[in-house]
Amino acid sequence: xxxxxxxFGLTECNLLxxxxxVAGLALAAVAFKRYQKYKDDQRRQTYxxxxxxxxxxxxxxxxxxxxxxxxxxETYLRMAKIPYINEHSRTFSSKGKTPWMTYNxxxxxxxxxxxxxxxxxxxxxMNKHLSLEQKSIGHAFRILVEDHLYWTxxxxxxxxxxxxxxxxxxxxxxxxxxxxxxxxxxIRKQLWCQGMGRHTVEQVNHLIKSDLMALSVFLGRxxxxxxxxxxxxxxxxxxxxxxxxxxxxxxxxxxxVNKEFPNLxxxxxxxxxxxxxxxxxxxxxxxxxxTRGKKEK
Amino acid sequence: xxxxxxxFGLTECNLLxxxxxVAGLALAAVAFKRYQKYKDDQRRQTYxxxxxxxxxxxxxxxxxxxxxxxxxxETYLRMAKIPYINEHSRTFSSKGKTPWMTYNxxxxxxxxxxxxxxxxxxxxxMNKHLSLEQKSIGHAFRILVEDHLYWTxxxxxxxxxxxxxxxEASGGRVTPFQARMISRKIGPQAYMQGLGRxxxxxxxxxxxxxxxxxxxxLGQKKFLFGDDPCEYDCSIFGLLAQALWSMPGSPxxxxAKKEFPNLxxxxxxxxxxxxxxxxxxxxxxxxxxTRGKKEK
Numbered sequence: 314x315x316x317x318x319x320x321f322g323l324t325e326c327n328l329l330x331x332x333x334x335v336a337g338l339a340l341a342a343v344a345f346k347r348y349q350k351y352k353d354d355q356r357r358q359t360y361x362x363x364x365x366x367x368x369x370x371x372x373x374x375x376x377x378x379x380x381x382x383x384x385x386x387e388t389y390l391r392m393a394k395i396p397y398i399n400e401h402s403r404t405f406s407s408k409g410k411t412p413w414m415t416y417n418x419x420x421x422x423x424x425x426x427x428x429x430x431x432x433x434x435x436x437x438x439m440n441k442h443l444s445l446e447q448k449s450i451g452h453a454f455r456i457l458v459e460d461h462l463y464w465t466x467x468x469x470x471x472x473x474x475x476x477x478x479x480x481x482x483x484x485x486x487x488x489x490x491x492x493x494x495x496x497x498x499x500i501r502k503q504l505w506c507q508g509m510g511r512h513t514v515e516q517v518n519h520l521i522k523s524d525l526m527a528l529s530v531f532l533g534r535x536x537x538x539x540x541x542x543x544x545x546x547x548x549x550x551x552x553x554x555x556x557x558x559x560x561x562x563x564x565x566x567x568x569x570v571n572k573e574f575p576n577l578x579x580x581x582x583x584x585x586x587x588x589x590x591x592x593x594x595x596x597x598x599x600x601x602x603x604t605r606g607k608k609e610k
Numbered sequence: 611x612x613x614x615x616x617x618f619g620l621t622e623c624n625l626l627x628x629x630x631x632v633a634g635l636a637l638a639a640v641a642f643k644r645y646q647k648y649k650d651d652q653r654r655q656t657y658x659x660x661x662x663x664x665x666x667x668x669x670x671x672x673x674x675x676x677x678x679x680x681x682x683x684e685t686y687l688r689m690a691k692i693p694y695i696n697e698h699s700r701t702f703s704s705k706g707k708t709p710w711m712t713y714n715x716x717x718x719x720x721x722x723x724x725x726x727x728x729x730x731x732x733x734x735x736m737n738k739h740l741s742l743e744q745k746s747i748g749h750a751f752r753i754l755v756e757d758h759l760y761w762t763x764x765x766x767x768x769x770x771x772x773x774x775x776x777x778e779a780s781g782g783r784v785t786p787f788q789a790r791m792i793s794r795k796i797g798p799q800a801y802m803q804g805l806g807r808x809x810x811x812x813x814x815x816x817x818x819x820x821x822x823x824x825x826x827x828l829g830q831k832k833f834l835f836g837d838d839p840c841e842y843d844c845s846i847f848g849l850l851a852q853a854l855w856s857m858p859g860s861p862x863x864x865x866a867k868k869e870f871p872n873l874x875x876x877x878x879x880x881x882x883x884x885x886x887x888x889x890x891x892x893x894x895x896x897x898x899x900t901r902g903k904k905e906k
Contacts, residue, residue: 408807426812449823453750456820460804461753506802508757511705516723524753527746 357415365390365397365431366415368404373483374603376559377595381463382424383412385552389428391588392543393437425459428545439545447539451546454531454538458553462524464509466556468517469564471500472510481560483597521565528554529574536583543587551584654712662687662694662728663712665701671781671899673855674891678760679721680709682848686725688884689839690734700783722756725841736841744835748842751827751834754820755849761805762817763852766860768796770810779856781893814861821862824850825870832879839883847880 323331360366367387373379377387390397406413406422413422421430431437440448470478475493482489504510509517528550537543538550557566558581570577585592597603620628657663664684670676674684687694703710703719710719718727728734737745767773773789784792800806805813824846833839834846853862854877866873881888893899 410804410807423808445826446829449826450747450750452819452823453747453754453827456754456758457750460757503802503804506799507804508707511707512720516720519726523749527749530742530746531750533743 357418360415360418361396361398362417363396364416365395366400367397368400368402368406368411368413368415370403370411371401371483372595372597372603373560374481374597376555377589377592379481379483379556379560380411381459381466381549381552381556382410383552384555385549386412386414386424386427388551388584388588389431389439389545389548392545392548393431393435393439395431395435395437424549425455428548439543442542443539443544450531451538451544454528455546455549457524457527458550461520462528462553464504464507465517465521465524466553466561466564466566467500468504468509468512469521469561469566471497472504473514477562477564480562483603518565522569525566525569525574525577529577532576532580534576537580543584547584551581554581555585654715657712657715658693658695659714660693661713662692663697664694665697665699665703665708665710665712667700667708668698668780668783669891669893669899670856671779671893673779673851674885674888676776676779676852676856677708678756678763678845678848678852679707680848681851682845683709683711683721683724685844685847685880685884686736686841687728689841689844690728690732690736692728692732692734721845722752725844736839739838740835740840747827748834748840751824752842752845754823755846758805759817759820759824759849761800761803762813762820763849763857763862764796765800765806765810765813766862767857768793769800769806771860775856775858779858781899817861818865821865821870821873825873828872828876830872833876839880843880847877850877851881 367383367390369378369383369387370380371378376384378384387397387399389395405411406420408422410422412424412427413420414427415421416431416434421427440451443451475497479489479493482493484492501510509520512520532538535541537547539546554570554577557564557570558578561567570581589595593605596605598605664680664687666675666680666684667677668675673681675681684694684696686692702708703717705719707719709721709724710717711724712718713728713731718724737748740748767776773784773786773793776784776789776792777786797806805816808816828834831837833843835842850866850873853860853866854874857863866877885891889901892901894901
């Protein structure tokens with residue numbers, strides 16, 4: 314009796330079944346992708362004209378966003394009085410970043426590129442009252458906040474004990490667990506590549522103190538970063554410092570802002586009162602794990 | 611006749627040979643490591659007291675270092691008049707960075723941590739003439755240069771140019787093969803850092819904003835904060851000098867040479883002030899350098 318030919322112990326029949334399964338899964342994946350795109354296109358048709366659609370990762374328990382850049386961008390939109398709606402789709406841009414926005418069908422990512430785009434498109438200039446030198450200083454401080462202080466915060470939140478980070482995650486327990494695990498892996502690699510991740514905790518603490526001290530000294534007794542009028546740079550400084558105050562419990566950032574640099578704390582509250590009078594409606598309700606309506610500690 | 615036992619077709623004899631070879635290689639590696647450590651300890655005993663030993667990656671063809679941070683640190687040592695010697699060992703610190711230094715037996719890495727260490731140890735303060743506000747602004751500009759402008763340079767040199775100019779700029783110390791290998795590693799790092807996710811056009815726009823901010827703040831001043839240099843000048847010089855002398859044909863070079871003349875004047879001013887022996891700190895022609903040749 315002739316035996317069936319086999320390939321690594323699999324008969325032709327087995328191979329056909331495996332092949333069919335793989336092809337079926339591939340087709341299902343393609344169909345799902347097409348369906349997602351279809352739904353995405355349908356949703357984009359509902360976007361209002363001349364209105365920014367701000368794609369974010371959802372509201373936080375204590376703060377409108379657990380990420381500084383969506384908070385920065387949303388503060389800018391409010392400051393510049395640009396009509397916008399939020400889409401808490403938790404999707405990332407083509408560059409793998411958040412937030413990103415859509416304006417009259419055009420997608421833009423990176424918070425600063427969104428601001429530059431809107432400034433150009435709508436003729437907005439929140440810095441027009443500043444001198445050229447002030448603008449150059451503001452630019453340097455924006456980079457300090459977004460490309461240095463930010464990494465110290467990422468280090469504290471993700472390079473060590475994750476308890477505090479888990480406590481502020483605003484999603485359901487399973488999603489929180491999955492996201493913290495996934496983000497920790499990515500952010501630790503980012504920290505190493507960027508350089509901050511190569512320092513010891515003591516060294517990073519020194520850097521945190523240097524950055525916050527520089528911000529506090531420059532702000533001094535001024536109401537906003539450059540005087541009595543707010544400017545575009547206030548959006549980014551606020552976005553980052555608000556996270557230190559409300560999203561990093563027990564951290565050195567929180568302690569320094571709360572206790573050692575009271576002018577920074579006053580500044581954060583001032584920006585919040587000016588541009589976020591509805592702050593309480595922009596954080597999660599208690600049923601969703603949030604603190605809306607609860608007295609602030 | 612009984613056959614020899616075998617494991618995946620290898621006889622006992624084969625296995626013994628393979629095991630012996632692996633053990634031999636492992637022993638050789640350990641012995642080599644021990645020898646390196648012995649030589650390292652021997653060398654450390656020759657380090658002079660109260661003198662910084664600055665570990666660098668070697669001189670460049672047109673510039674004392676093709677990396678901004680060794681140039682920053684060496685400029686600081688000259689500015690603060692701290693005795694030092696160079697060890698162009700091309701070794702990296704425990705954090706995988708360069709430069710690093712040894713002072714009276716103690717190793718310190720990261721250029722800014724070296725500066726902070728020496729400031730504290732030796733009571734140096736190159737910023738004492740600055741107000742608190744000026745120090746805060748200086749700190750912000752240092753971060754702009756080292757944590758932002760720096761990455762635009764990394765992308766230009768290693769991603770867009772794929773390290774093509776590095777062999778020449780290093781006087782041949784970095785081979786084209788090594789440059790290609792480094793270039794492959796740097797791209798993903800820049801992506802992780804964030805700037806590498808942007809298009810080249812977007813990065814050039816970011817570069818322009820940083821350089822404009824520096825140029826605007828410097829204005830007509832001799833140094834960043836007036837007539838007297840300060841610690842922040844070291845870091846700005848370290849980076850801007852790269853634009854002028856080790857990134858040929860790059861937008862960085864064009865901006866520094868042509869579009870922002872006050873920055874060019876500033877770079878030359880710092881060089882004349884702290885590097886009167888610049889020519890002796892670049893490679894000789896026999897080593898692939900331009901020492902003694904007229905500058906273009």
